[in-house]
Amino acid sequence: MNAPTDHGAPADRGAPQPPVHLGNASVGTVQDTFALRRSARAVADLLGADGQDAVRLATALSELGRGLLGADRLAVVFDLRPGLPDALRVTLTWRGGHRLSAEALEASGRLLSTHHEHTGAGGLVRIEQRLGPAPDPDPVGRARRLLAEHTGPSALEDSRAQTRDLIAALEQTRAQREELRRLNSELEETNRGVLALYSELSEELEETNRGVVALYAELDEKSRQLREASEAKSRFWANVSHELRTPVNAVVGLAELLRTDTDAPPEERARQLSLIADSGRTLLALVDELLDVAKAESGTLDPQWAALDLRAVLAHLDGTLRGLARPGVALRIGPAPAGAEPLLGDETMLVRILRNLLSNALKFTEHGSVRLDTRIEQAPGGGPVLVLTVTDTGVGIPPDQHERVFEEFYQVKGPHQRGRRGTGLGLPYARRLAEILGGTLHLDSAPGRGTAITVRLPAHPAPPAGARWAVLVAVDDDPVFRDVLRPLLHEISDRVVETHDGAAALSAVRAARPDGIVLDLHLGEVDGYRVLADLRADPALRQIPVVILTSASLGTADRARLAHARAVLPKSGLTAARIAAALSAPRPAAPRRPLPPQDGS
Known part of the structure; x- marks a missing residue:
């Protein structure tokens, strides 16, 4: 409050x-102490x-007054001390040697700050109580009048007043205790929230740490893969450079010999030319193999489905590989399974698989035999399976190398490699081709007991010569x-239904219920991709075999969207037999597998 002057001025x-x-x-x-308490x-x-605060002041003065009863000329002075904030100062003075009791001084000190002085001539004790805004417009005047009328109540009235003060203090204390309990409850709730947040943040931090650890593990794995890729690249250049250099040196050397030896007899010149041709064929075969491996890696090497005569394939392998066997090593190929009918397959891929496996076996077998056995099995819950097993009595492969031998350009190190260099592509290439044909390749080997490699391929019967479809x-x-395609389709079908756009294709298929569909890929607004997707989505139509035709580069086709098609054929070089074989091609096992389209390039 603003302390007024004696005249009421601010x-x-x-x-x-x-x-x-x-x-x-x-x-x-x-009685005076009662009055003092009430007035204060x-x-x-x-x-x-x-x-x-008013109760504390009155109680402190009451204690001090009782402690000073009997003192000479005991007087009490009330002053208003201006300040920020104002304070009510009460000073008790007396004369003589009377001393304030320690109990009264201690009681007052517990309630308010108490200043005490004592000399031989008398004593002084002072207390102050800070004030707030005064509710009365003239507090000083009313206070003076109240003190001028200073009268004391009876002991009973004072006791009642103290009781009321005590009850009020108890009620206020209880209210404060309830407020404190409420605040404690809020604090506990806040603490629970803080703990829950801390727990959540801790879990998130742990999850982040796990993610960081996993990321570091992934980075380590990527680093390992990069190192292995670098090693594979180094092996590739070391092996391929040697393999390429050998036939190239032969060609260059023989050509130089022919150029300089002009007097050589015709028979010698013919022999040298034959050696040049053999070296050129070896070089071409190696380049073709490298290109095929690259195509297989990129998913663009596709089977060319046609009737496959297994007996002819085995006879061809026997004739071309028998000369590779060492003295003392027997090569046994055949025979085809009794009663085996022509199968649907890719003869080039099958020959390459078996040639790689057999030549690899012959390379590392010094004594004993190399065998190729074939049989037809019935897969549990599936169709017939062609099983081809190449067995040798060679050096064998340690168990810890079984997977590594299927890495491109990797070769098992050891004395058996001396004089037997190669690219390290044979086994990886063979496995990749087997997978493209929808099959598997499994190796079983151990040092000292040779190697057995088993290839399992779906045995789809080839359509018989002259086979016909009722409706296409x-x-x-x-x-x-369409004029070019029509006679080809009539060679293999009794009835051909033609439609010129994709929008009408589904209606035509539903009406004709054909045995097969030949679908152009690029049809305008509703293209072959859309038609193929609608056919796949219709349970009544999804089983109809579809062959895609396109004049565009097969490498630009969206193979994921063509997964439902049996084959993709280029429009150039079409024949009725190729279309028939494509319609009879096996259904892709899963959309992620390479499709069986045929690359006409």
């Missing part, structure tokens, strides 16, 4: 203000003290190409 806050005297009281009897409480209330649907928007 105080100048720019300089310290002197205290404002409110009044005096004397204490000589117990009333004055404090008038000047803006909090209720509890041809979809193509080019009338000129």
